[in-house]
Amino acid sequence: MPEEDLVELKFRLYDGTDIGPIRYSSASTVAMLKERIVSDWPKDKKVVPKTASDVKLICAGKILENNKTVGQCKTPFGELPGGVITMHVVVQPSLVKTKPEKKVDDSPGKSICSCSIL
Template sequence: MPEEDLVDIKFRLYDGSDMGPFRYSSASTVEVLKERIVSEWPRGKTIVPKVGNEIKLISFGKILENNKTVGQCRAPFGELSGGVMVMHVVVQPSLAKAKTEKKVEDSRKFGCSCCIM
């Protein structure tokens, strides 16, 4: 793989700490990046993604779609040679799970006090 085809990417987490830099091919997809983030997530963090779909990557102010390649995510105005691309990581637990947990929690708050005569 030619050296020009490789991109160094550092991931900035919610608490300001960084993961990486890691080297990727320009043809790698955002989905591949997310899976690596999940597999190498630092221990001891309060928020931990379980799957790639719980992660949003932001680069140059845009949320990146899973099917985009690293080459498509580069800055439109060019990059410094030898520079490292920084992507921000936002963790959002899946909504379906959060809603289900909330419904169960809400149903426990209110007990039925009906009396049938």
């Protein structure tokens, strides 16, 4: 792999700690990065993603799409040659697709009509 084809990335977690920096190919997809983040996630954290779909990556203020490559996500401005690109990691567990139980209101008097018809 040519040296100029590699991009050095680090991933900033919610508490300010980092995973990396690690060198990736410009052809690596965001989905591949997310899989690597989940596998390298520190075990001592309170919030832990279960799958790659629980992770969102943000770079230069944009949420990165899974099908984009690292080369497509690089911002042309503000990048130093040989510098490390920091991507922010947000953990958003996917919602369970079960119907929530309806709460039954047992308190009397809240649903009584007080209208008077004359």
